Structures are given as structure tokens and as C-alpha cells.
Amino acid sequence: MTRTTVTAWSVTRRAPHRYRSGELAAPTGPRLRSALAREHAREPFTPRDVRSAVARVRSVASGLGVEADVVRGGVDVGGAELDHVWAVVDGHVVDVTMPLRATAFADVLRTYVAGDVDDDELDSVAHGYGFEWRVVGEFPAPLRYVGLPVWGQRDGAR
Numbered sequence: 001m002t003r004t005t006v007t008a009w010s011v012t013r014r015a016p017h018r019y020r021s022g023e024l025a026a027p028t029g030p031r032l033r034s035a036l037a038r039e040h041a042r043e044p045f046t047p048r049d050v051r052s053a054v055a056r057v058r059s060v061a062s063g064l065g066v067e068a069d070v071v072r073g074g075v076d077v078g079g080a081e082l083d084h085v086w087a088v089v090d091g092h093v094v095d096v097t098m099p100l101r102a103t104a105f106a107d108v109l110r111t112y113v114a115g116d117v118d119d120d121e122l123d124s125v126a127h128g129y130g131f132e133w134r135v136v137g138e139f140p141a142p143l144r145y146v147g148l149p150v151w152g153q154r155d156g157a158r
Helices: 028-042 047-063 103-113 119-127 151-156
Strands: 017-019 068-076 081-089 092-095 144-149
Touching: 028 047, 047 068, 047 081, 047 119, 068 092, 081 103, 081 144, 103 119
Parallel strands: none
Antiparallel strands: 017 144, 068 081, 068 144, 081 092
């Protein structure tokens, strides 16, 4: 008879983290914002390709010697919640796919969540705003980001 050892792995369940708005500290913040703005000018970030945008943010951050975690969770845009993926750098949200600092875009996003606007229209509206409307640390109230790092990166969760 052969003896077999079975190891049971348990997954620690933690409550999702609520990210606060705030400016990324210098020199990371200004360098990251500038590098991401150049990347956006080269190829605009869009709501249509969120995962690719997060990968690009991670690549840009890595090039600056900064680590970026991928977070999945919800973005509450005041009356509607979007299931979303974004990056976190130094504990701050970096969400370049949508111009959420623009109130008019947040209004369109609410109608998108309700199903009254399709992907093409959301993408078209987002293209009308420049990079300065994207979230790099600071975001307006009542916007809220709540989530956890993806499974492969949970060890670094705050």
C-alpha cells in the first residue's frame, strides 16, 4: 500500500479594500502621469480594452522602477456600479481607460451600466476627452473604487 500526503490550500478571504483619492507622491506621481500621457498620445486608452490598458500601465510603471498591482472590483459612479479592472500604484488608483474625472462622462457611464448605451457609444464619448481626465491617484466624489488585487497578486494587498 502506498501512502499519499494531501495538502489542503485555503484561500484567505479578505474584505475588499476601498481606495481613497489622493495625489501620488513625487517623484513617482509626476513621472508616471507624464509617461502615461505619452502612452495615451501614442495609442489612446479605451474602455473597450480595459485589461490591455492595465497591462500597459504596469509596463510603463515597471519602466519607471515602480510596481503596479492589478485590482478587480467595483467602481461606484454615484447610483450605478461598474464591474471593473484597474491598476494600483503606491496604494493609489490608476484607471486610464475612462475619463472618470469628467462629470459628463460619469453620467454616460451610468446609462451604460443601465444598458441604455452600448460599447461603441461609451468608447466614442471617452475618446472625446484627453488624458488629463483619466484617474491617476485623484478622483472626484462621489466616485468610489472598491476591490482586491487579482489572485496572483494578493500577497501584496494592503
